[in-house]
Amino acid sequence: MKSQGFRKIDFQEELREYFYSINIEWLKEYFDPTAEDLRILKNPEEIISMGGRIVFISAGKEPIGTCALIPADEDKVRLIKMGVKKDWRGRGAGKFLLQSAIEEAKTMGAGKIVLETSEKLQAAKAVYSSAGFRQTGIEIIHPEFGRKVFEMQLELDK
Template sequence: MLYVLSQQVPSAMPPEVCVRYFQRHDAEAFRQLNEHWISKFFTLEEPDRIMLADPLGKIVSPGGAIFVACAGAEVIGTCALTPEHDGGFELVKMAVSEDWQGRGIGRKLLLFAIQEAKELGIKRLRLETSHKLGSAIHLYESVGFKHVPAHPSPFVRADVFMEIEL
């Protein structure tokens, strides 16, 4: 027996989403995606401006890594790992385009970053976020991040602190 589910054939299939390492030409998308989400919920702060203006110099050159989620040629999400003075790394600048939110892109980026951190021999990841970002906090908790006591932060918006042992 043959079942016909739909007579409509989509004109174009949505592109597959992949996660990869940042390339120089991704810098503008990295800046725009992060500036957009930060400005939507908070105020863009000076540490944001510095990092977003020079992601290679401020993140990659000191030993960090940046990852991007792409749909075809379009960068639709970002996250990065920055080294800390104690040997751990911080997960920073996680952003997903509003058009792509709710489709698991953030989870895909986060799991990719954790796997890459493990392969690089990183033993601990930490992050700072805000209580206003409940869905982000839930995502972090769902992959094993635990809440830790507050510590000094360069960001006024940071009031939730988490880490995961790898």
């Protein structure tokens, strides 16, 4: 998948540090990263071993955005840790990354994608909404991360 100068890159071991660095940037900007955040970001192979996928996008040689998809049940995947480098925000990278993740979820056989986000992440919420995600739950304090989140969901065409 290629568009607007962006291209999708599948996970490779040499890219693992980008999964950490891109995500820790936005996490520190909006929240205090938790031990659980760090565990996930430092162990991308756990996502892969669960049948998940890690997606990167680039606009040149280095990744500028990343996210992960984790199987939640036979028909659903969970989108987690989606971030774009600060210098690339507002330039369509988030939309391209999300569309790449949606296409990847379809290849995983998913009928829907769920994610958790926060009211603090207004730009992300707008990107999710523009792609068709709808809020499906009330705001709660996440038991593992200790921050307010709500769930959004997208039904996929099969």
